[in-house]
Amino acid sequence: MRQIGIVALREFNDGLRNRRVVATTLLMAALALTLALLGSAPTGTVGVGALSVTIVSLSSLTIFLVPLIALLIAHAAIAGELDRGTLLLLLSYPVARWQVLLGKFAGHVTILAVATVIGYGAAGLALSYAYPAADAAVAAFATMVGTSILLGAVFVALGYLVSTAVRDPRTAAGLAIGLWLVFVLLYDMALLGILVADQGRLITTGTVNLLLLANPTDIYRLLNLTGFSNTSLLAGMAGLAGQLRLDRSVLFAVLAAWVCVPLALSGCIFARRQI
């Protein structure tokens, strides 16, 4: 535990030092504030709260941005250190490989968490100052921030899987971008195409449920865009939400599995790795 903490602290300090934390936080705060302020303009004083609108737009932003940032941070975690030659020395120390991996994971997720909490928190505070929000909307916003961090953790773990599986950091970067494209863009497009083509003949609701669980960004979407009635109406997800019979706890559990399984897999690969 102590060794994990030491490695985590170093990763976080490295993140502070090379201004990764600052850059990520500023980027997220800037985008979140822009979306919050622009997005709240058209609602005016209609019944829907400004915060609910912002949750919808911020969730969509998160799905693009957070996996990208997470993969950018994570893809070089092992392959990059191996390439620079720093891993050899680190592993000669009394620290097990799984401790290195978990320590890096803790450090990288903390970087993401700090950026998300500060960045989105700033937007949330600004909005609730301008338009006092309902408690439900605040809860939804908090869930959004929490699940954004969880989504980040998923892609950090996936980034490690790539980083331990290949030797060259450039290959890892390429694969990481591939993962991002698949999970963020291609998967949903393909799913939509299939559903339209199928016209509900072969693919049942159960299959759709499973297909949605197979993509962490879809789980995130379901958690945030269907969780609260206001947001689900706004996001145009109400129809889908009505069809789905997935409990929120199931969604959380599967999203957590999306963190644990890639992390465990990359731990196994790393343990067998010839340095």
Add this chain to the structure above:
Amino acid sequence: MTAPTVSLAGVAKAYGTQRAVSGIDFTMAAGERVALVGHNGAGKSTLMKLILGLIRPTEGRIALLGVDPAGRSSGAARMAVGFLPENVAFSPSITGAELLAFYARLKRQPVAGNAALLARVGIAEAAGRRVGTYSKGMRQRLGLAQALIGRPRVLLLDEPTTGLDPALRQSFYEILDELAADGASVLLASHALAELERQVDRVVVLNHGAKVADGSLATLRRFAPVSARIRLTLQQCEGAAPPAAIAGNGLIWTRIEDRVWETRCADADKLAVVRRLLDAPLPLADIDVVAPSLDEIYAGFLRHEASP
């Protein structure tokens, strides 16, 4: 005699079909300084990684301070090991002091001792600067400082003196002497053989992954398939052939300069040859006996291996 700090028995390591090292038997005792010598790719770094447990041997057994270095219970042994990799690299954005603090914490050593370590390797004034601004020699010394954390009982140094100027090399070997006197086993991989003379107790020669020689420098000299050189300077010399007095005896003389002749003879025979030369009616001006340098011994072993 205490148990060896490092011992390898019949160790082989293959990457796929390519054998990196094979049939290595080798032990190190406390306080011993051993040089691991070999050409590039001879298996020096592989051997160090094996001893550190970073890779597992395909055959044979390795014990580091009594435990399997790649096993689960190697943590305690690793606490007592210092390692300086070849081409040591550090994260460039943190300072030397921070870097050393990180490594000291991993070894559960007080961070307070780091300042003394940095001073010992001579980069105390650069402790607060980012590692990215360090020169090659300073990085190398920082690498040595991290290897010295917590008074290691086994030190593995891979090409430690590359990038160090002669004065720094000298102080580097002084540090090694102190450590060995303190009871640490020091294994030093190198191909800069000339500078190892008098710095190590034993030399292990690797060639294409196999151990071809192991012993003190004096022993290696005696058994090396290389010869000593005897060089004569005459007061005057006529003709292109060697003077009659030194010709024969199966020695082959070559002319180095106008009045200087040189021959090679086995290390064991050199005394007899010199005695004969002194007795011969020669206008001797000078006589030099040059023992083979470590480089020549090493090259001799390699030649010997290449043509069995």
